[in-house]
Amino acid sequence: MALQGVIDRLKKTSLEEIGVSFSLADILRDMKIEGNSIYIKLFSPSDKYHDFLKKKAEQVLREIGAENVDIEFTNEPPKATAPQTPPPQAQQNPFENKRRIPKVKKVIAVASGKGGVGKSTVAVNLAAALKRMGYDVGYLDADMYGPSGPTMLGAKDKQVLAREDGKLIPPVAHGIKMMSIGLLLPSEDTPVIWRGPVLFKALSQFLFDIDWAEDQLDFLIIDLPPGTGDVQITLGQTAEIDGAVIVTTPQDVALIDVKKGIQMFNEVMIPVIGIVENMSYFVCPDSGKRYEIFGKSRTEEVAKQYNTEILGKVPIEPKVAEFGDLGIPVVLAKEDSESSKAFMSIAERIIKKLTV
Template sequence: MTPSEALIQVLGQLADPHTGQTLAEARAIRGLGLDGGKVAAEIQLGYPAAGWHAALAAQAKALLEAQPGVEQATVSVGSRVHAHRVQKDLTPLPQVRNIIAVASGKGGVGKSTTAVNLALALQAEGARVGVLDADIYGPSIPKMLGLQGRPDSPDGKSIEPKRNHGLQAMSIGLLVGEDTPMIWRGPMVTQALQQLLNDTRWDDLDYLVIDLPPGTGDIQLTLAQRVPVSGAVIVTTPQDIATLDARKALQMFAKVEVPVLGIVENMAVHVCSNCGHGEHVFGAGGGERMAAQYDVPLLGALPLDIHIREQADSGTPTVAADPGSALSLAYRDIARRTAARLSLQARNKAIAFPNIVMQDT
């Protein structure tokens, strides 16, 4: 074994807490060069993780410099998002590498707020992200993202997504008045969803986050059968009645062969803004128990916090309004775990893994 190979072997033992794999298992080491006592290594993750790059680089640098004969190590860390496998007989949309569906079994669990902040968090981690509001009857994304005006249609057939906070977005709420009720039967609703998805000129997205309406009805069935989804995230609150309905959403995705990337437990604990006392208003541990029962990860738990509601209502969700806050960092951790779980799925196309380049000079 050459000195370079020995260092690659050592570096490959580093564990990725987001995937549960080592760097060697993930084939994340793109190259390593050795020049006397100086080492240069390149690591490329399969998911956006800008908030973790510096810590990983520091950890890898310390590990390499602890090896005999290594005087100085330089480590660069980057990410590249690939298209991952979708349901059989479907292919990814042009300009959209992956679609992540955010679902819940019942309303009122904060699914839309979670979907929007998840999209913003994925973007903060370095991805190109869009949001599709699939709730035709009760669209909320335009208000949450502060979107104004109707979208443009350059050719009279396709529509440009609206943009704010760096996200691309589309919603039926942008095409009708805010107070206009959508009194449509199921076939009209599913057709509207497909048109919103397929006629929007999405621009080179790593992830399109689809905010589904609650339940397991027409829109969910259309999404499962006709929309190329790479993975799903289930949002629930800890209470038993919420997890009971969330289980139905999870089982629906299992039946249509869409991987469930994990569960987000929302409103897990309320911390009093005056005294700091924490109280489990909706019970405790429901999401964790559900995750254990169905052998899917608990991606994270979010508190019942008035700031999350106020910031979403104002059109600037938490991750955009206060990027350095503990709440934003919690959303970013969930985003990394979600994308990391997706990176473990088979790629949509047979793409050869990069060769590791070793140089001894």
């Protein structure tokens, strides 16, 4: 089997099914051919797609005559040269090819390892807190499959305008410039049924084709979908993010996913600013007594274990959900509430960490 013929075949094998724009040859790190036996080493910073990549590579190599295929993975960046391969070009680590989002000074991603922890509530109120402090703020709802930003910011009837050059002009809600796929759908009941490549293109447009400001935004809050999937990987590959905030509840089942989230951001080279513990406790309005409904928190232990910190703890207050349904962040609707004070404190700590 000819070495160059194998490389040419790998170049023609795209990986668009998982929402990335490179081929098997782009992630090839080593290869050895002995008769009809082939050994290859592929770059992959996460084991999420190992099964897919292995099946894809085996199928391609067997189609060109390989009888024995051995595949190994590595998370190390590419070397300058590869044994036995006459590299036509220096291979790049796809996670290092990033660019700044136009007209934005600081970009903060708000994420959660699992759903149901109030991530969007934190993201929206963090944007509102920064706005209350006098900053120019944008909010990008990157949860393509479950956009809640338009509801929580009272922007369901807002229209997105487009310039002649194709750039999108985001509407404004409560002084916050915001963009969401929910603003572009025929109705809020319309589901988004997209595969990886379409999702990748839409997210790229949201990141780089929005005219956020005449001058510059001070902060852009990106509300990510829960989990560690395609959107997070795409973000890590394409955009320079100044830091990520991970939202959790005190439950152990949520903290397990916090660990996964921290490791995922480390792999895509996005620094973790800290953890926000949402629904941390409940204060009875009649007695003033504090109740830890989800049990004693272990978030501090996780933060120390992964060399980060707790940015703040947000209590359970019915007004947060009530105002969210009305489209008004509690930070703006009830400034004297415990939740509002917690969000303001969290915003202050984030600013200090980003300006150190």
